[in-house]
Amino acid sequence: MAELSTSTTIATIIASIILHLVPTSYSSRLIVDEWRDSPIPQSDIDLLEFPLNLEYLEAEFFLYGSMGQGLDKFAPNLTRGGPKPLGARKANLDPYTRDVIKQFAWQEVGHLRAIKNTVQGFPRPLLDLSTKSFAKTMDAAFGRPLSPPFDPYASSLHYLIASYVIPYVGLTGYVGANPKLQAAASKRLVAGLLAVESGQDAVIRGLLYEYALIKLHPYGITVAEFTNRISDLRNKLGREGIKDEGLIVPKKMGAEGQIGGNVLAGDEYSIGYARTPEEILRVVYGSGNESTPGGFYPNGADGRIAKSHLQHC
Structure with missing residues (x-):
């Protein structure tokens, strides 16, 4: 027991010395504490x-698509009383x-949760995840009404194509925001x-790429063409050149x-494209105008940036 006590004491001393020698940048605990104490600029x-x-x-599209219910069921505190999404439902997935x-x-x-643990945030805005909303997007992508109207919840392939519409827009926003951040x-x-x-x-792209040359029933249009048309539409709506590829x-x-083959999208150096909040609003509103709500956000998006443009309607 005396040997164990001595060993423990020596180990404690050595650990204490190492801790003082290691730069604070290697200590995640110290970094987190420093972040919490540092003010985040407006x-x-x-x-x-x-x-x-x-x-x-x-969150709502994936929750409803996979389980048939959304944040109101699984994390109601995160909605902060925001309105329930329109038209969202469980998809027919394998x-x-x-x-x-x-x-x-x-x-x-x-x-x-991560964002709301860092900044105050805002309640869930009104979201339109209805078949009609997605059908309108697909019609705009092809420049004509698809018959029957595109149903994102009809099958796994339909749902994956609909999913192609969403996360990529957000990630280009993160790429665009990162160099502007200070804290x-x-x-x-x-x-x-x-x-x-x-x-x-x-x-999503990997799963779709496996079926790139398969024609989606009943349209007779390949999966690759769907992605190309969606990307072309987002480029057109964003109004800042090519930042999207099928x-x-x-x-x-x-x-x-x-x-x-283009399983991952990137610029001439295979670097991710960046979008500004204004470009993103033009895309997700489906209007090509950051001051004209619509698309997935019937009443517009929330937050100071989005609201600053809505005031100019």
Whole structure:
């Protein structure tokens, strides 16, 4: 017992010396405490709150799609009394896809908590996740009404194509926000959110790429063409050039100009594209105008940035 006590004492002394020698940057506990004590500037707060709009949208779409119920059932405290989403329902998914989407759903709940643990945030905005809303987006992408109207909940492939519409927009926003952030806590949070959002987008694109040349029934349109049309629409709505690419592109647009397969989207250096909040609003409103609500946000998005544009309606 005396030997054990002596060994423990020596180990404690050595650990104490090492702790004092190791830079504080290696101690996550110290970093977290420092972040909590450091004020986050208002510009950071605005940029951190804005993505809540997208995170609410993704959380509700994935929760309902995989389990048939949303935040009001699984995390009602995160809604802060915001209105229930319109038209969201359980999708007709195969077991594998349902499992993947359920993982995404809980990840999005975590994202909401992470942001709200850092900034005050705002209640869930009114979201339109109805078949009609997605059908309108697909009609706009093809420049004509699809018959029958596109139903995101009809099958796994329908749902994955609909999912292609959502997470990518959010991740481009995180890429755009990161260099504008000032506080270490803000940068760490956005980097972490971007990592998982990018992973979700990669999984969705990977699953769709396997079926890229398969024609979606009953339209006779390949999965690749759906993604290309959706990306073209987002580029058009964003009004800032190419920041979106489908699953199959001209070879000159592929990685290093060497390949047409495009399972991950990126610029000429295969670096992720960046969007501003204004570009994102133009896309998710479906109007091409950050001051004209619609699309997935009938009453507009929330937060200081989004509201500053709504005041100019």
